[in-house]
Each structure stands twice: as C-alpha cells, then as structure tokens.
Amino acid sequence: MKAPLWSVLLYLASGVSSDLSPPGCGINDVGFDYTTLPKVTRKRIIGGEIATPHSFPWLAALENRGILHCGGSLLKGSSDRWFVLTAAHCFHGTSASDWKVRLGVHDISKNESSSESINVKTALIHPQYDTKTLTYDIALIELSSAPQLSRPEINIGCVSGDVAKAGEVCYVAGWGVISSEGDISDVLQLIEKPVLSQTQCRDIFGSNTFHEDSMICAGFIEGGKDSCTRDSGGPLMCYRNNRMEIIGIVSWGIGCGEPNSPGVYASASAGKQWIEANINS
Known part of the structure; x- marks a missing residue:
C-alpha cells in the first residue's frame, strides 16, 4: 500500500530538493506483498517468471525508435523534474530524440490504458563511465513532461545508499x-x-x-x-x-x-x- 496520496503529492509539489528515498517510493498500489517473492529457487528475463502486473510500478521500458532497447527506474527530481535511472551503455551513439519512455506498462505488445509514453529531454552519462571497461555504467534521462503519478500503476523507485550485502x-x-x-x-x-x-x-x-x-x-x-x-x-x-x-x-x-x-x-x-x-x- 502506498503512502497516503495527499502526503506524496504534497512532498512532490513542495519544490524542495529531492532525496533518493522520498515518501512512498519502492512500493506498489496493487496489493502485491513483496515478502511472498521467492528467496532462492532453482527453476530454469532467463529462467524467470512473469511478474504480477504493476507490482514494480517504477519500472520503465526504454524504446529507441519504437523498439525496446533497455529498462530503467523512475525517479523524482527537484521541483517538477523527472528522471529515469538506467545504464550509460544504452545511450552510446544515440540521440535523446530517438528515445521514448513507457511507464505503467506490463505487456509492451499492447496499448494498455495504464501506460503512458513520454519523450526524453536529455540523457546524462556518469562522468567516470568508460565505454571499454563499463565502469560507472550509470545514466539519468530527464523526461520532457511529468508522469501521471496519481495512477496506481506508476510510482517512483528508491535508490539505496547502502552497499550490497553478500548472500542477500x-x-x-x-x-x-x-x-x-x-x-x-x-x-x-x-x-x-x-x-x-x-x-x-x-x-x-x-x-x-x-x-x-x-x-x-x-x-x-x-x-x-x-x-x-x-x-x-x-x-x-x-x-x-x-x-x-x-x-x-x-x-x-x-x-x-x-x-x-x-x-x-x-x-x-x-x-x-x-x-x-x-x-x-
């Protein structure tokens, strides 16, 4: 269950600087319980399963000239700026105008009523990204307009500042x-x-x-x-x-x-x- 909508919208409208773990991030509004996800299984994405629709509502499908090329995660910036966190190598040799971001989508082959497509304003590549070694393979793409966050199928993600834990x-x-x-x-x-x-x-x-x-x-x-x-x-x-x-x-x-x-x-x-x-x- 998301944080109360009024509190999220108040925060987003405040114009204050954004952190990477704002209220209501990293959760869904379709009633999916993340604690029911498998911990470790061995059944043969590769070897995956179909996700419950809209259980990860920050997921973005990144399309280059109408074709899926990469994924990403919706983030909220300061004021009324919106970004998608993704990999730098996705944008090597491309133009921002070639890309669109689809949000609120589960089946990319369909024109779902829950989804929306937004143009890309600009792509920012981490300054330490190296095309040969793929170090700091991190990019931010700024959206040209705000997504409809009031929809239950769209939400913002949380970026952790904690290091990964072995065995998690x-x-x-x-x-x-x-x-x-x-x-x-x-x-x-x-x-x-x-x-x-x-x-x-x-x-x-x-x-x-x-x-x-x-x-x-x-x-x-x-x-x-x-x-x-x-x-x-x-x-x-x-x-x-x-x-x-x-x-x-x-x-x-x-x-x-x-x-x-x-x-x-x-x-x-x-x-x-x-x-x-x-x-x-």
Missing part, C-alpha cells in the same frame, strides 16, 4: 530476451538472484574486468537464471525497510545464465552522490 537475495525485472538466442518478453519478467561478495566477483572475472569501485555481481554459480539482452538499465532490487530498494543497474555479463558467470551491475551506492547532484541541479 535480490530481484531483477525486465522485458529482455528470455533465452540466449530468443525473443524479448512481451510481459514483465522477474528473477531472484543472490548477491555475491566482491571477492567472489573479482575471482570469477579478474580484477582487470570486474572493477569493485563501481560494480557488484549477483547470480547463481551453477547458472540458469540471469538478466540478458535488453534488460540493460533495469534495477537490481532488494526488499529492505518494508519496500524495494535499488542497489544496482543491469550492466553486463558473459552470456546469459551461464555457469560461473553471474550478472554484473553498476553499483547504485557508488553512483548515489552523482545521481543526487544531478536530479537536484
């Missing part, structure tokens, strides 16, 4: 391909993934590939479950403080769901200061 079971949602050589999913998919320690991630990928200052990794050592192509930019989320908190951004991997190859995510805590500075500028 977290979740990834997206419309990306559901097999390594397959098609994208029309409906939002969800998987659970345990966070691995930074030592494990470094040992798997090597210190020249896995950069601990801006990356985390999560997944099953035996493989079978993973984010994949066109899930990029979507959130890695953990249930904390009675809400979902974004701890990472889908960045890269070697294959999808391969053994000994967990997914790698841009660290939200590493980018938090830059994110806050830009949504409040």
Whole structure:
C-alpha cells in the first residue's frame, strides 16, 4: 500500500530538493506483498517468471525508435523534474530524440490504458563511465513532461545508499530476451538472484574486468537464471525497510545464465552522490 496520496503529492509539489528515498517510493498500489517473492529457487528475463502486473510500478521500458532497447527506474527530481535511472551503455551513439519512455506498462505488445509514453529531454552519462571497461555504467534521462503519478500503476523507485550485502537475495525485472538466442518478453519478467561478495566477483572475472569501485555481481554459480539482452538499465532490487530498494543497474555479463558467470551491475551506492547532484541541479 502506498503512502497516503495527499502526503506524496504534497512532498512532490513542495519544490524542495529531492532525496533518493522520498515518501512512498519502492512500493506498489496493487496489493502485491513483496515478502511472498521467492528467496532462492532453482527453476530454469532467463529462467524467470512473469511478474504480477504493476507490482514494480517504477519500472520503465526504454524504446529507441519504437523498439525496446533497455529498462530503467523512475525517479523524482527537484521541483517538477523527472528522471529515469538506467545504464550509460544504452545511450552510446544515440540521440535523446530517438528515445521514448513507457511507464505503467506490463505487456509492451499492447496499448494498455495504464501506460503512458513520454519523450526524453536529455540523457546524462556518469562522468567516470568508460565505454571499454563499463565502469560507472550509470545514466539519468530527464523526461520532457511529468508522469501521471496519481495512477496506481506508476510510482517512483528508491535508490539505496547502502552497499550490497553478500548472500542477500535480490530481484531483477525486465522485458529482455528470455533465452540466449530468443525473443524479448512481451510481459514483465522477474528473477531472484543472490548477491555475491566482491571477492567472489573479482575471482570469477579478474580484477582487470570486474572493477569493485563501481560494480557488484549477483547470480547463481551453477547458472540458469540471469538478466540478458535488453534488460540493460533495469534495477537490481532488494526488499529492505518494508519496500524495494535499488542497489544496482543491469550492466553486463558473459552470456546469459551461464555457469560461473553471474550478472554484473553498476553499483547504485557508488553512483548515489552523482545521481543526487544531478536530479537536484
């Protein structure tokens, strides 16, 4: 259940600087109980399940010239500015005018009454992003107009400033391909993934590939479950403080769901200061 609508709207209309955990973020208004999500299963996004419609109402589908390319998470900036947090590599070599953001959507193949499509005003890339190493693979896209937050299918996400905890079971949602050589999913998919320690991630990928200052990794050592192509930019989320908190951004991997190859995510805590500075500028 969301915070009372009047309190959220009062906060959003106040014009004060925004933090990344405002009232009412990271929860849903469709009655979905996040504590019922699976903790760890081994059934063969890749190896995921269909998410309950609108249970993650901050999820955004990012379309380039009408085709899904990435995911993202809706954030509120200061005054009447709105942003989507996503991956920097999604925007390499593209123009902001080529993109649209779809919010409130569950099935991207349909023109759902709950959804709306908003133009992109500008894309901001983290200044330490490296196209070769994918360090600080973080971007913010500013929307050209405000979303209809009064709808139960649309809400803002929370970005955590806490570091990822090894062993914590977290979740990834997206419309990306559901097999390594397959098609994208029309409906939002969800998987659970345990966070691995930074030592494990470094040992798997090597210190020249896995950069601990801006990356985390999560997944099953035996493989079978993973984010994949066109899930990029979507959130890695953990249930904390009675809400979902974004701890990472889908960045890269070697294959999808391969053994000994967990997914790698841009660290939200590493980018938090830059994110806050830009949504409040």
